Amino acid sequence: MFSSQQLQKIKDISIKKYDYIDALRGFVILGVILVHTSQWVVPTSVFLSQLVAEGARGVQLFFIASALTLFLSMKARKQYEPQPLLSFYIRRFFRIAPLFYLAIIVYTWHDGMSPSYWAPNGIEWWHILLTVFFLHGWNPETITSVVPGGWSIAVEMTFYLFLPYLFIKLNNVKSSLIALFGSLLVAKLASTVLLFLFSPNYPDTQQYLVYTFSTLWFFSELPIFILGILLYHIITKCPDKDRTVGLLFLFVSIFLFIAFLTPQTFNDLLPKHFLYGIAFLFFALSLYFYPNEFLVNKITILIGKLSFSLYLVHFMVLNKIAQFIKITPGDIGFILAFLLCLLFSILFSYITHNLIEIPGIRLGKKVIEKVRFS
Numbered sequence: 001m002f003s004s005q006q007l008q009k010i011k012d013i014s015i016k017k018y019d020y021i022d023a024l025r026g027f028v029i030l031g032v033i034l035v036h037t038s039q040w041v042v043p044t045s046v047f048l049s050q051l052v053a054e055g056a057r058g059v060q061l062f063f064i065a066s067a068l069t070l071f072l073s074m075k076a077r078k079q080y081e082p083q084p085l086l087s088f089y090i091r092r093f094f095r096i097a098p099l100f101y102l103a104i105i106v107y108t109w110h111d112g113m114s115p116s117y118w119a120p121n122g123i124e125w126w127h128i129l130l131t132v133f134f135l136h137g138w139n140p141e142t143i144t145s146v147v148p149g150g151w152s153i154a155v156e157m158t159f160y161l162f163l164p165y166l167f168i169k170l171n172n173v174k175s176s177l178i179a180l181f182g183s184l185l186v187a188k189l190a191s192t193v194l195l196f197l198f199s200p201n202y203p204d205t206q207q208y209l210v211y212t213f214s215t216l217w218f219f220s221e222l223p224i225f226i227l228g229i230l231l232y233h234i235i236t237k238c239p240d241k242d243r244t245v246g247l248l249f250l251f252v253s254i255f256l257f258i259a260f261l262t263p264q265t266f267n268d269l270l271p272k273h274f275l276y277g278i279a280f281l282f283f284a285l286s287l288y289f290y291p292n293e294f295l296v297n298k299i300t301i302l303i304g305k306l307s308f309s310l311y312l313v314h315f316m317v318l319n320k321i322a323q324f325i326k327i328t329p330g331d332i333g334f335i336l337a338f339l340l341c342l343l344f345s346i347l348f349s350y351i352t353h354n355l356i357e358i359p360g361i362r363l364g365k366k367v368i369e370k371v372r373f374s
Contacts, residue, residue: 018072020287022304023296024065029307031058032149033314033342040322041337042329050261052334057276059152060224062307064280066156067228068235074167075236085164087368092160094364096153096308099356103147103312104131110316119145120206134158140198140213148315151216158218159225166229173237176230183223184274190219215271224277231281235288246290253283309349309357317345 035055043049074088081087113123119141127142136142137154144151170176191214198210214220256279263275287296303310318341325340327333 018069019301020284020291020296021065021069023287023291023300024061024284025304025307026300026302027295027304028058028062028065029303029310029314030342031055031061032311033345034338036314036318037338037341038334040318041327041334043331043334044329045331048331048334054257054261054276057273057280060221060273060277061280061283062152063156063159063221063224064228064231064277064284066159067225068232068284070160070163071167071229071232074163082372086371088164089160090368090371091364092157094360094367095357096157098360098363099309099312099352100147100150100153101132102352102356103150104128106316107147110319116145118143118209120209137217140202140209143213143216147312149311152311155216155218155221159222166226170226170229170233173230173233176226176233180223180226180230183226184270187219187223187271188269191215191217215273220271220273223274227277227281231284234285238289241289243290246286246288246292249282249286249289250295253279253281253286256282303346306346306349306353309352310345313348313352314341314345317341317348 032055034052035058038049038052038055043052074084077087078084108123108128115122119127121141123145127136127146130136130139130142131146131150134154134157136144136146137151137158143154147153166179170179194214194217195210198213199207202210257276260272260275260279263272321337321340321344327337
């Protein structure tokens, strides 16, 4: 049982917010919006095209930041929460579900159930049902068909299932490195088996569904999460800030990001998204050791705080802007399109963040309070 003082600590506990982590999330969503904007207004220069195409890797940076944040949170809460596991799942559900469920309704109403690129046979009722229960990440036709970009939500929610176990087992740098190597082997083997099992069930014109599924599903992203866990252990062992080390890691991350634009690996032994995960690991370390104001500032922090809403909203914003505004392809046109999409996405995300996300988080806290003190 807990003493009255401990119960008060449970009630008052608040997890310290780190500006550099919010900034990391800000860069995540900026990268995602960049790549999706380029699919509307195509830049002409080769380097800019290559650069913005890798904005899709921002999701890997999000997974790293997510693993880091959740490990920091679990470490801070485990001492005082009487039912930490139940509280964790309640907290995560109410953080994700309210806005995601609204996205399911809005995108299903807007896009309809007819065939589309990610659902060539149309949206079936069971597609929506799997998405509601966050199980859409386990089928090629559902992983990202109901809600645009919904694959990352499925992967994130699956990670939550494994997180308590990983928190116990991966308790130092050594165990995390061993797990990282093992997860790379598991990812390669699992994707190979997946292709073998699913490919015969789809015609040649739909094989892209199976291949994309094999690159997006949870096991392919597991090594990225473990990079985030490794990051957690590194920063907890190095609590002191260091400007020189931070700048060094920043230069290393930039060098690797550019170097990996056109990597050559033997039979994709190390997939490209994992290579970028390594670059992002150094980038996160750089902001931890030296959160310089050029990268960690009010703008990037605000964008990071709105990142979940921005992720779900910007698809619709892009769709509507493209209907009403015609922009000539090219580098200048692309930059203009990106700024327009970012501006309107921020405006709408500010609304959804305050009207849906925050009330959902508060509701989750109330449920946890009832569980704690009942």
